[in-house]
Amino acid sequence: xxxxxxxxxxxxxxxxxxxxxxxxxQKPVVWVGTATCGVAAGALKIKxxxxxxxxERGLDVAVLETxxxxxCYAEPxxxxxxxGHVPLxxxxxxxxxxxxxxxxxxxxxxxxxxYALVALEPNDLFPTxxxxxxxxxxxxxxxxxxxxxxxxxxxxxxxxxxxxxVAKILEMKPEEVLAEVKAANLRGRGGAxxxxxxxxxxxxxxxxxxxxxxxxxxxGDPGAFMDRGLLESDPHRVIEGMIICAYAVxxxxxxxxxxxxxxxxxxxxxxxxxxxxxKGLLGQSILGSGFSFDLEVFQGSGAFVCGESxxxxxxxxxxxxxxxxxxxxxxxxxxxxxxxxxxNVKTFxxxxxxxxxxxxxxxxxxxxxxxxxxxxxxxxxxxxxxxxEVPMGTxxxxxxxxxxxxxxxxKKFKAAQIGGPSGGCLPEAMLDVPIDFDSLQEAGAIMGSxxxxxxxxxDCMVAVARYFLEFTQHESCGKCTFCRLGTRHMLxxxxxxxxxxxxxxxxxxxxxxxxxxxxxxxxxxxxTAPNPVLTTLRYFRDEYEAHILEGRCPSLMCKDxxxxxxxxxxxxxxxxxxxxxxxxxxxxxxxDGLKAINQEKCVKCDxxxxxxxxxxxxxxxxxxxxxxxxxxxxxx
Amino acid sequence: xxxxxxxxxxxxxxxPAGRKLLWVALENGIYIPNLCAVEEYARPxxxxxxxxxxxxxxxxxVTSCTLPAADGLAVQTRSPxxxxxxxxxxxxxxxxxxxxxxSCPANRACELQKIARERKLKLRYGRFxxxxxxxxPDDSPQTFAFDPSRCVxxxxxxxxxxxxxxxxxxxxxxxxxxxxVTTFKDVALAESPCNECGLCVKACPVxxxxxKKTAESK
Numbered sequence: 035x036x037x038x039x040x041x042x043x044x045x046x047x048x049x050x051x052x053x054x055x056x057x058x059x060q061k062p063v064v065w066v067g068t069a070t071c072g073v074a075a076g077a078l079k080i081k082x083x084x085x086x087x088x089x090e091r092g093l094d095v096a097v098l099e100t101x102x103x104x105x106c107y108a109e110p111x112x113x114x115x116x117x118g119h120v121p122l123x124x125x126x127x128x129x130x131x132x133x134x135x136x137x138x139x140x141x142x143x144x145x146x147x148x149y150a151l152v153a154l155e156p157n158d159l160f161p162t163x164x165x166x167x168x169x170x171x172x173x174x175x176x177x178x179x180x181x182x183x184x185x186x187x188x189x190x191x192x193x194x195x196x197x198x199x200v201a202k203i204l205e206m207k208p209e210e211v212l213a214e215v216k217a218a219n220l221r222g223r224g225g226a227x228x229x230x231x232x233x234x235x236x237x238x239x240x241x242x243x244x245x246x247x248x249x250x251x252x253x254g255d256p257g258a259f260m261d262r263g264l265l266e267s268d269p270h271r272v273i274e275g276m277i278i279c280a281y282a283v284x285x286x287x288x289x290x291x292x293x294x295x296x297x298x299x300x301x302x303x304x305x306x307x308x309x310x311x312x313k314g315l316l317g318q319s320i321l322g323s324g325f326s327f328d329l330e331v332f333q334g335s336g337a338f339v340c341g342e343s344x345x346x347x348x349x350x351x352x353x354x355x356x357x358x359x360x361x362x363x364x365x366x367x368x369x370x371x372x373x374x375x376x377x378n379v380k381t382f383x384x385x386x387x388x389x390x391x392x393x394x395x396x397x398x399x400x401x402x403x404x405x406x407x408x409x410x411x412x413x414x415x416x417x418x419x420x421x422x423e424v425p426m427g428t429x430x431x432x433x434x435x436x437x438x439x440x441x442x443x444x445k446k447f448k449a450a451q452i453g454g455p456s457g458g459c460l461p462e463a464m465l466d467v468p469i470d471f472d473s474l475q476e477a478g479a480i481m482g483s484x485x486x487x488x489x490x491x492x493d494c495m496v497a498v499a500r501y502f503l504e505f506t507q508h509e510s511c512g513k514c515t516f517c518r519l520g521t522r523h524m525l526x527x528x529x530x531x532x533x534x535x536x537x538x539x540x541x542x543x544x545x546x547x548x549x550x551x552x553x554x555x556x557x558x559x560x561x562t563a564p565n566p567v568l569t570t571l572r573y574f575r576d577e578y579e580a581h582i583l584e585g586r587c588p589s590l591m592c593k594d595x596x597x598x599x600x601x602x603x604x605x606x607x608x609x610x611x612x613x614x615x616x617x618x619x620x621x622x623x624x625x626d627g628l629k630a631i632n633q634e635k636c637v638k639c640d641x642x643x644x645x646x647x648x649x650x651x652x653x654x655x656x657x658x659x660x661x662x663x664x665x666x667x668x669x670x
Numbered sequence: 671x672x673x674x675x676x677x678x679x680x681x682x683x684x685x686p687a688g689r690k691l692l693w694v695a696l697e698n699g700i701y702i703p704n705l706c707a708v709e710e711y712a713r714p715x716x717x718x719x720x721x722x723x724x725x726x727x728x729x730x731x732v733t734s735c736t737l738p739a740a741d742g743l744a745v746q747t748r749s750p751x752x753x754x755x756x757x758x759x760x761x762x763x764x765x766x767x768x769x770x771x772x773s774c775p776a777n778r779a780c781e782l783q784k785i786a787r788e789r790k791l792k793l794r795y796g797r798f799x800x801x802x803x804x805x806x807p808d809d810s811p812q813t814f815a816f817d818p819s820r821c822v823x824x825x826x827x828x829x830x831x832x833x834x835x836x837x838x839x840x841x842x843x844x845x846x847x848x849x850x851v852t853t854f855k856d857v858a859l860a861e862s863p864c865n866e867c868g869l870c871v872k873a874c875p876v877x878x879x880x881x882k883k884t885a886e887s888k
Contacts, residue, residue, distance in 0.1 A: 339845075356842075359713055359714055359715075359736050510846040510847070511846065512844070512846045512849030513715070513849070514716070515717070515718055515759045516762065519763065519766055519798075519847070522847050523762065523798045550758040553730055555719070556717060
């Protein structure tokens with residue numbers, strides 16, 4: 035078929051989509067962010083409230099769903115685009131505010147600026163994203179449309195030049211496509227940073243009729259939701275990247291491996307695949323080019339280890355999700371023994387823009403060794419939690435204190451846990467480390483797929499290390515000796531330390547065992563499992579020593595090393611709140627009317643401390659518990 | 671297959687190109703500790719993590735069961751790093767192994783004993799305390815019994831059952847610390863498709879699978 039047909043077919047699709055989107059702009063539209071994060075915050079109720087209020091007033095307003103804009107701290111959110119006004123985004127919505135916006139803005143003409151978060155287009159009245167510190171640092175390469183288009187309506191993607199890259203590559207040679215991706219030095223965003231172009235080239239060169247392209251959406255780090263956000267908010271971008279990859283390597287089938295715990299992502303991706311197929315962008319002879327490629331979703335059962343490439347492929351084959359020795363690499367022998375490319379969701383998402391704008395454009399952002407951007411789910415003790423995208427090379431300090439606007443309350447920053455259970459905890463002294471694959475590895479952490487948990491002075495580093503180790507120990511497949519038994523003994527040692535039962539020798543043993551598990555494990559999950567322990571031992575050894583030598587938890591977090599105490603000087607006879615809050619009736623009223631804790635009954639649930647009114651703040655934690663005798667002696 | 675020359679502990683040895691180094695060494699009388707290795711596997715399980723060797727020019731030890739013989743490949747079966755990893759892997763395995771050699775049917779024929787002897791490692795719980803999990807034994811078959819508290823999860827029995835005898839009575843199940851060799855749905859071996867061919871028992875390098883004395887003597 036002639037190449038003109040491809041361009042023509044695409045132009046027709048795009049025109050039709052653009053017309054539909056243009057028609058939508060003629061009337062007011064309310065966009066409610068209904069990715070999982072928004073839904074969890076109550077977005078569906080907000081959407082219902084909008085629909086109800088609009089119906090009651092008989093207004094001609096469309097209420098549409100969109101994905102995640104990345105501002106988790108302000109969910110639920112909605113954008114109101116009304117002709118004649120600059121589109122405005124509102125956060126922390128509730129039914130009352132919805133009522134107000136419908137009555138005053140949609141029915142009336144007052145946008146309610148006092149409730150608006152940000153304007154989406156430059157204007158004279160209200161700041162836009164770029165006027166905030168976060169907007170200065172953020173550079174959105176793959177999240178640019180997340181939260182601004184309806185992921186369920188393919189027209190929105192097409193109208194913004196979606197699938198133009200597919201139309202473009204179908205007129206190129208596969209080698210040229212490959213050369214462009216290689217020139218961009220796109221490194222895999224799943225964590226290890228292996229150059230995608232090299233992977234693709236190996237797969238292209240590998241002998242075999244049948245080849246596969248698989249997208250790894252088995253995101254499993256605690257606190258990470260980058261892939262989910264992208265799949266729920268802009269699924270076509272990932273699909274487009276996969277089509278381009280398939281064309282470059284000569285694959286005719288592909289799979290999106292998405293964990294079943296992401297039902298919304300599964301639903302939206304399946305919907306997107308069906309619509310792309312209807313429009314001739316997937317399936318037989320895409321855009322009449324003669325190149326055929328089809329996709330389907332494979333739902334993973336939520337084992338962390340299935341994010342490892344060989345385990346992922348095995349689980350797709352119906353076997354136990356257990357890693358295998360490499361080589362052979364997947365590019366040579368992958369799914370069903372055929373050459374296979376496996377890349378992370380984000381990696382594929384970069385590809386359409388690289389094709390459209392070129393490798394040089396991609397390389398102009400980020401660092402020489404790690405071009406492009408990094409996507410993080412910024413969570414923990416940070417003001418602006420959310421999904422952020424910053425150029426590689428941005429420092430942790432900029433990410434946490436500028437983009438995230440620092441630590442809430444008067445608390446002090448302690449550490450950034452980066453890279454999930456395979457990553458490490460970096461202290462304040464490392465805050466100026468640029469975020470890129472190589473610098474983080476040097477610091478002992480890993481880029482990972484982008485989880486970033488901010489920890490403050492209330493977080494005990496022994497407990498944090500223990501938390502992550504409990505996770506990897508639980509998620510270990512059990513195949514190899516080091517991971518199966520090594521992580522178990524590491525966890526036992528850490529548990530002892532957090533209970534004040536450790537010794538300096540056990541600390542040495544822990545360090546040795548961590549190094550051996552790192553060097554001796556079969557797969558990368560085992561090799562990286564000790565990272566949270568190794569980094570905390572490296573940067574926060576004093577905390578381990580306080581637990582061991584003084585029986586003291588400096589952050590007052592390890593339950594076995596703290597006691598709760600009510601300071602008589604601060605406690606009030608007039609208040610009874612803590613008594614009622616205690617689930618074990620451990621708090622009693624003394625003869626003088628003040629409250630005290632019966633330590634034998636106390637289960638350290640923290641309720642009394644939380645409920646004690648701020649004007650008293652009489653409940654405190656003491657560590658080591660031996661301080662109690664001193665306190666009680668003094669108060670009597 | 672073309673022949674290549676590898677150098678193990680300074681000895682030049684001719685071997686078929688691509689053959690895994692563990693087998694080249696064992697065949698030439700050079701012992702490398704191993705439990706899970708079965709040469710016929712297309713992809714070695716490499717799960718016991720005992721057969722580490724030091725390859726010249728490489729910093730970290732590698733498992734010899736996955737290392738293809740190539741011309742000029744030079745390895746040392748011992749080095750401080752190798753010894754450290756082997757010792758840790760061995761002690762980790764022991765920490766989940768019920769150590770009662772005197773009453774064990776595999777006493778003196780046990781691979782763990784052999785490794786201890788060859789590498790001068792102690793056959794007792796050391797740095798890592800015994801985990802004391804002690805799952806219940808299955809003595810339902812007439813001729814043999816299975817005591818999982820001695821099992822080192824090498825998987826040789828599963829190879830014998832699935833690939834040699836082609837029965838499929840047993841396999842790995844569960845994950846993490848709970849990984850174990852079981853029948854489908856954990857039924858007793860006597861209720862499984864097992865026909866008591868005994869190949870799995872012969873494949874067991876330790877005393878987890880053993881023939882019942884009475885059955886043998888009768």
